[in-house]
Amino acid sequence: MRLRILAAVCLGVLALTSCEDSNVSGIVVGPLVGPRVQESQLALDIVDGAPLGITDIFVIGEYVNLWVHWIDLDPPHRVDVKWYDSLGAVFETGVDLTQNVSEQVTIFTLEMSEFAPVGRWEVEVYMDDELMRSHIFIVVDAVIS
Numbered sequence: 001m002r003l004r005i006l007a008a009v010c011l012g013v014l015a016l017t018s019c020e021d022s023n024v025s026g027i028v029v030g031p032l033v034g035p036r037v038q039e040s041q042l043a044l045d046i047v048d049g050a051p052l053g054i055t056d057i058f059v060i061g062e063y064v065n066l067w068v069h070w071i072d073l074d075p076p077h078r079v080d081v082k083w084y085d086s087l088g089a090v091f092e093t094g095v096d097l098t099q100n101v102s103e104q105v106t107i108f109t110l111e112m113s114e115f116a117p118v119g120r121w122e123v124e125v126y127m128d129d130e131l132m133r134s135h136i137f138i139v140v141d142a143v144i145s
Contacts, residue, residue, distance in 0.1 A: 034072060034074075035071070035072050035074065036070070036071060037068055037071075037125065038069045038070065040069065040133050041067045042055065042058075042066055042123070042135050042137055043065045044058075044063070044065065046067055046107050050067075051065065051067040055137075056135070056136070056137040056138060057138045058137060058138070058139050058140070059139075059140055060112045060114055060116050060140070060141050061113075061114065063109050063112070064083075064110045064121075064123075066108040066109070066123055066135070067105065067107055068105065068107075068125055068133070069103075070097070070106065071103050072102060073097060073102050073104055075098050075099060076096060078095075078096055078127070078128055078129075079106055079125065079126065079127050080094035081094065081108045081123060082123065082124045082126070083110050083123050085121055086120050087119075110123075117139070118139050119138070121136070121138070121139055122136050
């Protein structure tokens with residue numbers, strides 16, 4: 001009797017795990033060419049060009065630092081950053097990459113003033129008007145302990 005129950009359970013598990021899910025897919029893209037983001041991070045601080053305190057939760061009164069490592073550059077390029085607050089307002093800044101180097105780091109900083117709205121924020125990074133990377137982060141009004 002136990003053997004029959006065990007066999008039935010095994011067949012049920014096998015049947016459930018062998019079902020195909022039509023909502024799952026994958027593709028291969030590459031090789032990537034041209035200027036692009038190698039890595040980007042949101043952090044509490046930047047020291048000697050490196051992000052420290054990598055996080056996606058920030059407290060009002062802190063600074064949100066966006067660190068972006070670019071590779072395969074062939075300057076000049078224009079990098080623009082758009083910060084979207086939880087109410088839909090947009091804050092924009094940008095820099096021109098003019099140094100004749102193929103690899104570079106850019107740092108963008110946003111101060112979370114006492115009037116900054118709490119909630120879900122987003123930052124988008126554009127190079128020459130093309131979206132290259134985005135990050136979502138949360139702003140809270142106090143440290144949760």
